[in-house]
Amino acid sequence: MLLDRLPSSYKGYLIRTDYRIGIQISLALDDPNLSDNDRVWVALSLLYGAGMPPIDIALEGLQWFIRCGDDREIEPGGKRMMWFDFDSARLYASFRQTFGIELHKVNLHWFEFMAMMESLNEDSAMSHALQIRGTDTSKMKGKQKQEYERLKRNLTPAPALSEEEKEAIDAFWAQIN
Template identity: 30%
Template structure:
């Protein structure tokens, strides 16, 4: 996210500018679809339905533009090949994230209209002493690096705040972007099959245009 310009309100699809819903809730939902553990055909259908709900043409180009918008808020880098445990989940951690934004920024996430890029910048800048950041530390700390007298405590905290079985194992924005790219390639192949067969999800099919 650039300090010197307003975050974008549009995305470009096939050279055409489309207005897009920039609210963080929309992109958390988009992320949820991308990270859902389901077969690629169903994922492609859900992505097409989501694009249509936003007034966007369901296509590979749209998906690529949405992914660019989704990930462009971060310039965070991670050493390639390094795997991290999952630090947070926007849905499962919603109460902690709500409390952190209220405490640190005075923002009520239940009513605030907040651009996705701004939301992510604020989320990543939460102070380390807030509850959600402590929980993220518990989840991601390597017990090999913890002093012997503290290991039991961290084991208990890891157990107490463990995420549900549907998590994907990302820690940083780069982890997420790498995972999204893989899922995109799989969904892209499924979208191509749907388009060629004329099934729902084809931007030119009769069922999609209704």
């Protein structure tokens, strides 16, 4: 892999490899406003553009791309540690601090971007957030536990509201207005 060129196709089908596409795919796959089918369709359209392969190859290629060519199975039930939309400022600052690059000014392959993400300085904002999110507080006590729980809440996006919760909020604001 180290001596290979970064791929620009999957099984002969051209793919869009820019890191921005990878981020957009991740955001689409997380979008609570889309149905499961729409999420996948948007992700596939972003990756392949107009040159979509047969669906089985397209889905396989999508997984391959998101995992940066790694075919190993991902353990189910892993704790989510990062959100591209929520962490955008931290990512930008961390790339600037660690590599001296401004993400909006560079073109990076998705595989390259993800490798760089794994190599961010330990004292960068993104690494700090990941360290806090990953800290096990089950054995902590008192103020230390309270502080870490507070930090985790502040560094984690609020869960998406259900339709019922959205309707209740809308009804509340309708009464006030």
